[in-house]
Amino acid sequence: MDSPVLDILIIGAGPIGLACGLEAKKAGYSYLIVEKGCLVNSLYKYPLNMTFFSTADRLEIGGIPFASIQPKPNRPEALEYYRRVTDSQALNVNLFEEVTALGESEGIYQITTSKSTYRAKHVIIAIGFYDVPNLLNIPGEGLPNVRHYYFDPHFYYKQKIVVIGANNSAADVALETYRKGADVTMVIREAELGRIKYWTKPDLENRIQEGSIKAYFQSHLTVIRENEVDVQTPAGLVTLPNDYVLAMTGYQPQFYLLEKFGITLSSDLRRHPFYNPDTMETNRKNVFLAGVICGGMDTHIWFIENSREHAVKIIRHIQAQTQAG
Structure with missing residues (x-):
């Protein structure tokens, strides 16, 4: 027998996927959220000691208060908040279930x-970009000593590490591992540090200036070997x-999945997915995008x-469609 037809299926149980579930439930629609990993999988992969740039109220979804000890919450507080939202609102979420195809x-x-x-009847794609570095x-990027994710600084105690990148992630990794006893060198393509939290940037600048953390600007790695690396410097x-x-070079959306689902992407290097900014509907009727994937x-x-x-x-768009006919 055919399965019952849901009003909405949501792909992704990150904060925005959960927000879509809250709105769907509030509107009285039948819905299901399907997530290939754990709840708020991308946030779970964040570094253990990460503090958000945003205040707690800016991370709230569905109008449900986010209580935090400090104005800017940390990773454990965020995980606790989204778990409690899911439980208290009895959201329909299936975890560790990957979507493989979208037919019509x-x-x-x-x-x-x-x-x-x-x-x-409707599909909302609310996947993030933290799974594709x-x-x-x-040469050598596939060696086991190369990491695109960082979790905890203790592992790198008394190790010689190279941190690649100029933004928040690289700054946090460099400072945390340095303070836990690592010998840290940063390799930065740009001539200066990039977008870094205002309370972190002066700290990193001072550590570089005093030589506690070494830094090569306008530089890049050319080869990685088991016990050494080559850096092209000016x-x-x-x-x-x-x-x-530790290559903190950022991440990208799962473009292959959007293409597999028939979502149009721009032909330039930015690969912007097509959607109507007023309704979030893509080139496929009744298929919507939500969250960071839109960028x-x-x-x-x-x-x-x-x-x-x-x-x-x-x-709101789905409600308007329903009322119209």
Whole structure:
């Protein structure tokens, strides 16, 4: 027998996917949120000691208060908040269930996952971009001492590490590992540090100036070997002894999934997905985008605080469609 037809199926149980579920439930729609990993999977992968740039009220969804000890919450507080939202609102969430295909027949979508098949009138894609790192594309990047994710500084005690990047993630990694006893060298393509939290940047600048953290600006890695790396600097090629490379080079959306689902992407390098900014509807009728995925490669456009409104736009549009006919 065919499965019942849901009003809405939401792909992704991050903060914005949960916000879409809250709005769908509030409007009385039948819905399901399907997530390939754990709840708020991207936030779970954040560094253990990470503090958000935003205040707690800017991370709230569905008008549900986010209580935090400090004005800017940390990772454990955020995980606790989104778990409590999910439980207190009894959201319908299936975890560790990956969506593999999106078909359509007579205006009804068929969503195939790793565990089941669902049918829905509307689909909301609210996936993030933390699962696909931007690669260096240099020899040795596949070695086990190269990491694109960072969790805890203790592991790097007394290790020689190279941190690649100039923004928040690289700054946090460099400072935390340095303070836990690592020998830290930063390799930065730009001539100066980039977008860094205002309470972190002076600290890093001072550590670089005093030489506690070494930094090569306008430089890049050319080769990674088991125990050393080559760095191209303005003064020439430098070989550094190395135990671990932490490539904090950013991440990108799952473009392959959008293409697989038939979502149009721009032909330029930014790869912006097509959607109507008033309704969030894509080129496929009744398929919507929500959250950071809307920015394509411009991953610094959309955050929790300014994309949670996508949920409201989408549900209002669906309600208007329903009322019209």
